[in-house]
Amino acid sequence: MTKLALAVEDVTKTFGGTAALNNVSLRVEAGEVHALLGHNGSGKSTLIKVIAGYHRPDSGTIEVNGHAVRYPTSALSLKDFGVSFMHQDIGLVPTLSILENLRVGRLQTGAMRHIRWSNERKTVSRLLSSFGFDLSPDTPVSRLSASERSVIGVVRAFQDVSTGDSSSDRGLVILDEPTAALPEEEKRRLFGVIKQVAARGIGVLLVTHHLEEPLQFADRVSVLRDGRLVASDDISTHNYESLAELVVGGSVEKSVKVSGRNLAEHEEIINVNDLSGLVLDGVSFSVRRGEILGLTGLMGAGHEELPFLLYGAQRPCGGSVSVGGKRFFPDPVRARRQGLAFISGDRIRAGGVLSASIAENVTLPVLESAVGKLRWLRSRQEDSIVQSVLKEFRIKLASPHLPFSTLSGGSQQKALIGRWVGSSPQILLLQEPTAGVDIGASQDIIAILREFATKGGTVIFSSEQYEDVASLSDRVLVFRGGKIVASLSGAEVTTENIVSSSYGKFQTAGT
Amino acid sequence: MISLNKVSKKNRGKPKPNSAVSLGGGVDEEFHGTVLSSRSMALSSPKEFFRHYTVVFALIVTIIVFGILRPKTFLALSDIKTILTGQAALFALALTLTVALGAGEIDLSVGGVLGFSSVLIAYLSAVKGLSVELSLLISFVVILAVAAVNSYLIVKIQVNGLITTLAMGTILDGLSQAVSNSSTIGNIPSRILKIMQGRFLGIGLPFWYAVIVGIVIWYVLHHMQSGRFLYFTGEGREAARLAGIRVDRIRTTSLFVSAIGAWFAGFILVGQTGAAQAGTGDPYLLPAYAATFLGAATIKPGRFNPLGTFVAVLLLAVGTTGLQLFGLTDWVTNVFDGAILIVAIGLATLVGR
Numbered sequence: 020m021t022k023l024a025l026a027v028e029d030v031t032k033t034f035g036g037t038a039a040l041n042n043v044s045l046r047v048e049a050g051e052v053h054a055l056l057g058h059n060g061s062g063k064s065t066l067i068k069v070i071a072g073y074h075r076p077d078s079g080t081i082e083v084n085g086h087a088v089r090y091p092t093s094a095l096s097l098k099d100f101g102v103s104f105m106h107q108d109i110g111l112v113p114t115l116s117i118l119e120n121l122r123v124g125r126l127q128t129g130a131m132r133h134i135r136w137s138n139e140r141k142t143v144s145r146l147l148s149s150f151g152f153d154l155s156p157d158t159p160v161s162r163l164s165a166s167e168r169s170v171i172g173v174v175r176a177f178q179d180v181s182t183g184d185s186s187s188d189r190g191l192v193i194l195d196e197p198t199a200a201l202p203e204e205e206k207r208r209l210f211g212v213i214k215q216v217a218a219r220g221i222g223v224l225l226v227t228h229h230l231e232e233p234l235q236f237a238d239r240v241s242v243l244r245d246g247r248l249v250a251s252d253d254i255s256t257h258n259y260e261s262l263a264e265l266v267v268g269g270s271v272e273k274s275v276k277v278s279g280r281n282l283a284e285h286e287e288i289i290n291v292n293d294l295s296g297l298v299l300d301g302v303s304f305s306v307r308r309g310e311i312l313g314l315t316g317l318m319g320a321g322h323e324e325l326p327f328l329l330y331g332a333q334r335p336c337g338g339s340v341s342v343g344g345k346r347f348f349p350d351p352v353r354a355r356r357q358g359l360a361f362i363s364g365d366r367i368r369a370g371g372v373l374s375a376s377i378a379e380n381v382t383l384p385v386l387e388s389a390v391g392k393l394r395w396l397r398s399r400q401e402d403s404i405v406q407s408v409l410k411e412f413r414i415k416l417a418s419p420h421l422p423f424s425t426l427s428g429g430s431q432q433k434a435l436i437g438r439w440v441g442s443s444p445q446i447l448l449l450q451e452p453t454a455g456v457d458i459g460a461s462q463d464i465i466a467i468l469r470e471f472a473t474k475g476g477t478v479i480f481s482s483e484q485y486e487d488v489a490s491l492s493d494r495v496l497v498f499r500g501g502k503i504v505a506s507l508s509g510a511e512v513t514t515e516n517i518v519s520s521s522y523g524k525f526q527t528a529g530t
Numbered sequence: 531m532i533s534l535n536k537v538s539k540k541n542r543g544k545p546k547p548n549s550a551v552s553l554g555g556g557v558d559e560e561f562h563g564t565v566l567s568s569r570s571m572a573l574s575s576p577k578e579f580f581r582h583y584t585v586v587f588a589l590i591v592t593i594i595v596f597g598i599l600r601p602k603t604f605l606a607l608s609d610i611k612t613i614l615t616g617q618a619a620l621f622a623l624a625l626t627l628t629v630a631l632g633a634g635e636i637d638l639s640v641g642g643v644l645g646f647s648s649v650l651i652a653y654l655s656a657v658k659g660l661s662v663e664l665s666l667l668i669s670f671v672v673i674l675a676v677a678a679v680n681s682y683l684i685v686k687i688q689v690n691g692l693i694t695t696l697a698m699g700t701i702l703d704g705l706s707q708a709v710s711n712s713s714t715i716g717n718i719p720s721r722i723l724k725i726m727q728g729r730f731l732g733i734g735l736p737f738w739y740a741v742i743v744g745i746v747i748w749y750v751l752h753h754m755q756s757g758r759f760l761y762f763t764g765e766g767r768e769a770a771r772l773a774g775i776r777v778d779r780i781r782t783t784s785l786f787v788s789a790i791g792a793w794f795a796g797f798i799l800v801g802q803t804g805a806a807q808a809g810t811g812d813p814y815l816l817p818a819y820a821a822t823f824l825g826a827a828t829i830k831p832g833r834f835n836p837l838g839t840f841v842a843v844l845l846l847a848v849g850t851t852g853l854q855l856f857g858l859t860d861w862v863t864n865v866f867d868g869a870i871l872i873v874a875i876g877l878a879t880l881v882g883r
Binding site: 330332351352354355356361363368369370371372373374375379383384386387390394395396422 | 755756761762765769770771772773774776
């Protein structure tokens with residue numbers, strides 16, 4: 020029997036009554052590249068977090084290299100088990116050299132604790148050349164290409180579990196979306212390295228969205244859907260269609276749609292023409308008054324850029340936008356004047372101001388209405404604005420004069436959406452409105468946005484929470500590689516259609 | 531750049547620890563109750579009350595301690611009037627600095643601006659014999675130019691503000707030496723002295739000017755929309771920008787306010803001392819920062835606020851004067867100011883938790 024790098028046995032993990040993982044068993048053998056597929060909400064990230072020790076499973080066991088993982092686990096003890104992670108953002112310090120990035124924390128020191136730089140240099144050169152790279156260890160990471168950086172990330176992850184002796188090497192390297200930032204041709208190079216890592220006796224767990232990757236590079240593939248492991252097979256038994264079928268499956272509709280809204284008679288309020296951004300590549304569409312338009316796709320497909328571009332939070336690389344028939348050059352100040360409002364998915368940095376009070380955050384967009392004589396802000400007026408927003412959107416709190424940071428994530432998001440809805444914009448732009456909030460809050464948010472649209476407001480939002488996109492949108496544009504690949508409307512708006520078009524499977528007659 | 535986090539752990543969830551979110555109905559009566567009582571709630575518990583008025587208590591304690599130890603000299607009314615008059619320049623400087631810090635900008639050039647403006651006013655009016663109005667106007671315009679350069683570099687080009695203003699302050703110190711030829715300029719026109727040496731209720735006019743400045747700043751920061759926007763810019767620039775606030779304009783304005791405040795403090799000093807020399811501004815830099823940071827730990831903890839700054843300047847002044855009454859000389863001032871700045875930042879951090 021082959022050695023197991025990872026053995027997950029019957030792991031179940033529930034969050035507030037919902038099972039994120041339901042009796043999942045997964046085995047990764049030493050020396051294989053094992054791909055883990057599943058769309059957002061499938062339980063993929065929960066599984067990784069359980070392995071990494073962030074979450075304790077409700078039941079079931081996890082063994083790494085034959086040792087049972089005990090909770091709580093720290094990053095340090097995981098290293099002892101022989102597990103290392105490479106996260107999507109790799110986590111290299113760009114101003115430091117390859118050597119420093121690879122060796123920090125494990126530099127060999129001699130007398131008087133001085134670092135043996137020449138030894139270190141040799142070690143790193145040997146390590147790099149063993150993977151077929153002849154980069155100088157002193158090169159700053161900032162000068163490396165994106166693919167070279169991910170190679171360094173993989174090499175570092177390998178080095179962290181490697182004993183240095185290839186005959187006895189064993190361990191587990193978990194790569195989370197390693198190719199997210201890479202152009203197609205550079206992926207091959209990275210996967211070459213990943214294959215070599217596996218060849219040295221390390222088990223590689225490759226977490227990815229992209230179905231082609233396991234087909235080209237993995238030995239085995241496992242698919243999670245709705246918290247269950249639906250397949251764990253040899254890759255040779257699969258093709259693109261069969262994998263897509265497994266990933267998409269019969270995803271359940273979580274909430275019932277209000278359908279039958281006829282928007283054809285509403286006027287078009289915003290027209291986007293040939294708009295390009297960093298990923299977005301010349302997209303055109305228009306949205307009607309009262310319509311809820313969902314923008315979606317796999318991570319990095321370009322949909323997430325659109326709210327930023329339309330609001331002017333980010334500069335477009337080309338194309339034009341018109342609002343109400345007039346050409347509009349997006350910029351936050353002008354956008355506000357045009358009746359646009361934008362709620363970023365980055366609540367910490369670009370949402371509410373955490374140190375300011377809840378009341379101050381809530382009244383920010385509508386402060387003008389509380390201005391009295393001599394430009395004095397009438398606090399009673401302010402209080403009543405706060406009160407009506409908090410009441411309307413059912414946000415419960417101790418005092419609106421406490422810092423915004425005292426609210427839970429879901430309440431923060433409701434307060435932010437509430438304050439903008441309260442400022443009666445024509446168009447509400449949102450990025451990931453329901454990400455990172457609990458299920459109750461996300462249902463509330465969906466209800467708030469629907470109500471806003473019923474009253475004639477336009478909602479344009481980007482999201483990778485496919486169920487929420489399906490239950491909220493009148494129409495969905497699915498993006499892939501910066502282009503619109505599908506436009507779903509009416510009865511076509513289902514989670515299944517959204518997910519399958521994200522993977523490039525489903526084509527509608529409309530596009 | 532600077533943002534004092536005023537999240538209070540003790541406060542979190544009070545008075546009902548489990549009341550963060552509720553989606554169910556039937557909370558309305560309770561809800562009304564909490565919202566209406568909220569504004570006063572912040573001060574309801576003794577702990578909270580103390581948290582808001584730490585510096586005020588410190589001031590009272592200092593006065594009492596020195597009053598007991600040196601009853602005759604310290605509590606003499608004239609002394610308090612002298613303190614207020616003597617600290618007028620620091621009041622003006624620290625209050626305007628509060629605006630810049632509130633907007634998230636650190637302006638270390640204010641010491642240099644203060645020194646340069648006093649030397650320039652003295653030089654133009656006493657040495658060059660220009661009229662008082664013209665001297666003031668020219669020096670004012672020069673200082674506006676300095677503020678323009680500062681804000682262009684910091685806001686537009688996005689250079690590190692700390693370093694830029696530190697360098698700018700040093701440049702201005704050098705220019706002060708050049709203009710004054712490294713010597714003291716005397717013979718200040720009597721009209722300038724008259725503006726600054728008059729008294730009202732026994733306290734020098736400069737103090738009252740500073741009070742007016744403080745009231746204007748208090749009004750704008752706490753009771754106008756622009757003040758709210760300024761604090762949002764300082765505490766969450768990106769969030770403020772996305773909310774459609776013109777953050778660049780606010781940051782620029784705040785740097786102009788701190789420069790103009792320093793110019794005015796320089797003007798006060800020329801009038802009060804009847805002389806000017808290079809380097810007079812530098813001893814004011816640290817106390818101004820000590821006062822603003824200490825002020826941010828009180829009245830409205832976690833936020834740079836003019837009332838807090840005002841109380842903090844008083845504490846600094848009373849403390850230094852008291853120590854000097856014990857026969858401790860000038861070096862005490864530096865040690866005291868430095869120690870207060872450290873205590874202030876420590877306090878601000880602790881209060882912020």
